[in-house]
Amino acid sequence: MIRVGVVGGTGYTGVELLRLLLRHPGVTVSLITSRGEAGRRLDNLFPSLLGACDLAFTDPAEADYSACDMVFFATPHNVAMREVPALIEHGIRVVDLSADFRLRDVGVWERWYGETHAAPELCAEAVYGLPEVNRDAIRTARLVACPGCYPTAVQLGFLPLLEAGLVHPNQLVASCGSGVSGAGRQAKLDSLLTEAGESIAAYGVAGHRHLPEMEQGLGTMADQPVQLTFVPHLLPMSRGIHATLFAKINADSADLQSLYENRYAGEPFVSVMAPGKHPATRDVRGANVCQLSVAQPQGRDTVVVMSVIDNLVKGAAGQAVQCMNILMGCSETTALDGIALAP
Amino acid sequence: MIRVGVVGGTGYTGVELLRLLLRHPGVTVSLITSRGEAGRRLDNLFPSLLGACDLAFTDPAEADYSACDMVFFATPHNVAMREVPALIEHGIRVVDLSADFRLRDVGVWERWYGETHAAPELCAEAVYGLPEVNRDAIRTARLVACPGCYPTAVQLGFLPLLEAGLVHPNQLVASCGSGVSGAGRQAKLDSLLTEAGESIAAYGVAGHRHLPEMEQGLGTMADQPVQLTFVPHLLPMSRGIHATLFAKINADSADLQSLYENRYAGEPFVSVMAPGKHPATRDVRGANVCQLSVAQPQGRDTVVVMSVIDNLVKGAAGQAVQCMNILMGCSETTALDGIALAP
C-alpha cells in the first residue's frame, strides 16, 4: 500500500483527489491537512464522501509526513514551494498540483506571479507532469509539477501539429472555456450562479498565468519559440474545459486525422474522434480523458483543433493520480478507468 | 462471469447501466439491443464510452439470449411484459427497469397505463426491487421489477415512519422534483434547455403513474391503505431527485433521528444526515446512494423528511445492478461504490 498525504484538501481539487484515491486499490490516504478546517470530518464538509471516508482534517502545523510515501499538494500557489524541499530531503516523493514548479525559468515565474520563488533550485529539476510527453521522466522524478487545466487541453491539442512541424509556431490561437470549478471553491462574486450562470464572458485577456506555461510546453514540442494568443472564457457550467485551437498550416497537404490518431494510438487517456465529430465536455465529465478532433474548414490553410477535458480530472486530480501511478510503479490506469458521467 | 444482456440501450438508463456494468468485475455484457440503432457502435452514439466499449447494438429481432445468464430491460413500459415470459421459461433471470411489473394488482396497472397487461400472471410473482425492503425475496426471484425513481426516494423517506406507525397514513404529502433526465433521452419540447432550463414547474398534478406504485409500497409498510398527495416538478438540472415529504405525527414524542439512523444502520446505500443538515442532490450525483434527513419544524406535529437520489443510479440503473448483485450472488456493493461527483 502506498501511504499518501494530501496538503490542502478543502478545495475542489482536493475532494476530487479523494474521490479517486479512496477507490484506488493500492493507496491508503494517511493524512489530509487544512488550516481552516482542522479537526472537522471530511464527510461533514463534503457530504458526497458520507459512508466513504472516516478521515478528519489535520492542522498543517501538526502534520507528520513521516508515515507518507508520497504527498500531493492541492494548494494555491505559494505553499508547495515552501514545504516541498523538506519533504524531498526526507525521501518523500511529491506531486504538486499547484503552479509553483511548472515554469523552468525562475525569472519568468517571478514576473508572472509577482513574488520571489522560495525554492528556485527545484524549478529545473521538477518534471512537468504531462505523461503523454514526459512519461519516462515522471517515472524517476522526485517532484512532479502537474500542468494547469488549460495547458493540458491546449498542449494535447497542439502536440501532434507542433512535433510534426506542420504549422507556423508564431501564430497560434487558443480560444478556451472553463467551467466555474476552475475558479476554485472560494466565495467570489464572479463565481455565483447568478453571475456566471446563463452567461459567458472572456477574462484575463491582457494576460493569464497559464500563458507562459503553455508557451514553454509548446515551444519544447516545436523545438523553437512559439507565440500563442490565449483567451479564456468563463462558461455557465461546473466542470469541463473546451479548447478551440487555430494554427496556420505551412505544408501543402497533410493527413491530419492520421497524424492525430497515430500520435495518440497508445495513449490510454487520449481519444481522437472520428472525422466530422466534435468533442463535448459532457462526454468526459468525471473521467481522466482528453477527447480531440481536428478539422481543416473549407480546405483552407487554417487548421482547427478541438480538445476537451474535465478540468478537475485530466486537468488536475486525475492527471495527478496518473503521475502518481507512473511514479510509484502502479499500472497507469489504476483508479482512473471510471467512465464519464453523461448526461 | 455473469453474462448479461440489455434490452433497449439507447436511453439514459441504458447508457448508465453500461457505465456501471462495463466496470463490474463479475460481469460481461454479451448483448445490447436497439431497434433504431442496430449495427451502430455504442461509442458512436455515446462518446462517453469511447475507449471503454467495443459493442454495437443488435437488432432485437436477431437477439439470441441463450448466451445470457440474466437480462435487463431498459425499455419504455409495454416491452418487457411481452418478452419476459419466454426468457423466464428458459431460466434466464430478469431485472426489469420499466413499469411493467411494478404493480401487483393487474387491474390497477391496466387503469393507469390504459392497456391490457400481456403477462398478468407474472405481476404477482415479480419481486419489487427495493433491497432495503425486499432483499431476501430478491435473492431468489426470477423476475425483479425495479422501482421508479420517485418511488425510490419517497418510499425510503417514509419507510421508518410508516413501519413504526408514527404518522397518519391518510395524510401523506410528497412534493418532489426531478432533473430532466427523468424524462428520458427523447426529443421533446418540454425537455429543451430553453424550456426546462432556468425554470421550475409542476406537472402531472392530476395524476402521475408513480402514485399507485407509491401507495402500494407505502401501504405495505404501514400495513394498511395510505393516501398520498404527490406533486412532481421538473427541475432545471440534468440528474437528481429531491423528495420533500410531509406527514402528521400521531405520537406524543418520538426520537425521529434515532428512528431513521437505526432503521438504516446496516444499509450500504442509505445515509441519514446529522440533525440540521439538508441533503443536496449534488452529493449523490452518479452514486448509488440515498441521503436522508428528518426534521420536525417548530416542534409542531408535522414531520418533514428530505430524501435525495440520483434518478439514473439509485433511481434506476444503480438499483438494478444492486438487485442483480443480490440475485446473482455477488457482493451487493460490487461496481456500486463509486463516490458521487461533486461539484
Next chain:
Amino acid sequence: MIRVGVVGGTGYTGVELLRLLLRHPGVTVSLITSRGEAGRRLDNLFPSLLGACDLAFTDPAEADYSACDMVFFATPHNVAMREVPALIEHGIRVVDLSADFRLRDVGVWERWYGETHAAPELCAEAVYGLPEVNRDAIRTARLVACPGCYPTAVQLGFLPLLEAGLVHPNQLVASCGSGVSGAGRQAKLDSLLTEAGESIAAYGVAGHRHLPEMEQGLGTMADQPVQLTFVPHLLPMSRGIHATLFAKINADSADLQSLYENRYAGEPFVSVMAPGKHPATRDVRGANVCQLSVAQPQGRDTVVVMSVIDNLVKGAAGQAVQCMNILMGCSETTALDGIALAP
C-alpha cells in the same frame, strides 16, 4: 416627476429597481446610496446599465434626501428601521423592501431577528405592501413594508381559499423553491454555481424568517390563527419562486377554479391559468406577475395550489414600484407592463 431616492443599490434588488425606475415615465432617480461603492458609476458596477444611466453611488453619510419625494430601502434588514423615522418626519414617503417593518408584533420581530427593533412605534403603522390585499391602505400610507418573496407567492396562492374559509387553517403546507438571486449579491459558498448549480436542497427547515410573516398574513386572511409548515429549497437557477401549496378542504364541494378566477378577476398582475395547466417560473421572468393554478388531485380532500413569481420583480422590486405607483397616484401598472422574457 416623482423624485426618488434609493438607499442601498448594490444588490440584485437595487439594480432591479433601477431597471424599472429608469424606464418609468413619471420618475426621476435623484439619489442612490452605497457605502462600499460611493463615487463609482452604476454602469461600471452593473454593465447592464451601460447607456441607460449616468448616476454614481452617493455615500449614505452625505446623502441629502430633501430633494426626494419618496425613498426606497433596498438594504438588508436593520438599516431601514434606523433611518425611516427621520424621513417620515420630513414628509418623505418610504417603501421599504427589507424585513424591518413586515411584522406588526414587535416582539415576534425581535425574537426572529435576534435584536431590538429601533422603531417599534412604526411597526403597527406600516402598511404591508401586498396590493391585492391592501391596495386602499397603501394609497395613504407613509410607510409601506413590502412583502418578502416567498410570502408574496405563498399568500397570493392561499388567499382565495382562506378568505372563503374552505380549508383547515392549521394544516397548511408550503413547499417552495427559489432561484439563487434570492440569496442576494453576496459572495457566499452556497451560492456558487459549482454548489447551487445542477442541484437542489432544502434549507432553513427548522425555521425561516418568512414563516412568521406568512402566518401573520394568512391569519389575517383566515381571520383566525393559522399553522403553516414551510420548507424552502434552493433551486439551480437565477430567478424565480415556485410555491406548491397543500391544504385540506373542509367543504363537500367547491368550484376552486371559479373561486380563484373571480378573486383575481380585476387584478392586473395575477393570472389564474386554465384548468390542467401548471405555471412555470420562466413565464414570469422579469415580469411583475404572479401566475397561479389550482387542482384537487384524484378528487380527494387535499387541494394543491401552484404559484410562481419572479422573486426580484413581483417578489421585490416590481412590487415596490407597484406600491409606489399606488402611493404616488400613478397608474398602478406604469413601468410594470413589461412582458416576461421567455425563453
Next chain:
Amino acid sequence: MIRVGVVGGTGYTGVELLRLLLRHPGVTVSLITSRGEAGRRLDNLFPSLLGACDLAFTDPAEADYSACDMVFFATPHNVAMREVPALIEHGIRVVDLSADFRLRDVGVWERWYGETHAAPELCAEAVYGLPEVNRDAIRTARLVACPGCYPTAVQLGFLPLLEAGLVHPNQLVASCGSGVSGAGRQAKLDSLLTEAGESIAAYGVAGHRHLPEMEQGLGTMADQPVQLTFVPHLLPMSRGIHATLFAKINADSADLQSLYENRYAGEPFVSVMAPGKHPATRDVRGANVCQLSVAQPQGRDTVVVMSVIDNLVKGAAGQAVQCMNILMGCSETTALDGIALAP
C-alpha cells in the same frame, strides 16, 4: 398606427417579436400566422403572454395581409422567398428575419442552401438590415433582410478594424458561442437540457451557413475579399452570443480603443466597454444591445475583439424592430430601450 403582420409566430423569434411589438406604442399586431397552431390563442402556447395578448394564430392559407402596412417573416428559410414577391407587389414592406435574402449572390445562396432560390431578382434589391452599416438604405427599402445572429455579433466586432484597414483581411478568426435558443423551438436531441446543459461543444466546423453571409459583409467593410475561419459552439445557456475575434494587425501602432469608441459614438445600441473590461452575455439579456471590447494581448500583433449580443434581440427580433422603426419612420429606439435583465 402601423399595422403589422407576423408570418410564423411559434418559434422563439416569433414570441420575442411579439414581446417587443405588443409594447410598441406605434404598432398594432393585426395578424400572426402558423400552420400547425392555427386557431390557438398565443397565450395558450406561450403563457408568458397571458394578460398581454388576445390574438390567436391564423392559418397562413387564410391570411389576408391587405390590412398590414408591413410584414415580418419569422420563419425558417425557404418560406419568405416564396411569399415576399406578392407582398411587395401590393406595396407591403417586408422585414425578413430568415436567411432567404441575406446573400446578394444567388449562386452562393443556392450552393449553401442546396436548393433553387424562388425569388432571385430580389436578392440584389434586398437591403441587409444591419443599421450600423446600412441605416440610410434601410430607410427606403421595400425588403430588409435581417442579419443572422452570429453575423451581427461578428460584423459589429470586426467593423472598425476592417473599415480602417488595420488588419490582414485573409486571416480573420471568429470563435463564437451561442445559447441553445439559437437552435430554435424545435424538439431536437442536441437541444435537450440533458445534452446541451453543463457542456460545450463546437458544431458545424466544416461549414456553417453564416460563413458566406459574414464573408460578404466583412468583405464590403474591407472593400476587398476576406477569409474568415468561423467556429460556432453550443453553450449551456438559453440566450446570448459571444464572439471572440482574432485578427493580425498590419499597422505599427493604433489606438484601438479610440477607434472603436469613435466608430460607435452615435450608435444607440452599441456600447464599447472601458479598457480591460470584458463583456458578458448576461448584461445584454433581453436588450437590443451589442457590447464590445477590444484588446491587444501582450502588445503583440494579434488584436482580440469580444462582442456580445442577445441572439433573440439584437441578433433577431430586436434588430428586426429596429429596422422596422427606421423603415416606417418611428424613432429608431422605440420599444427597444428595455434594460437588460441581469442577473
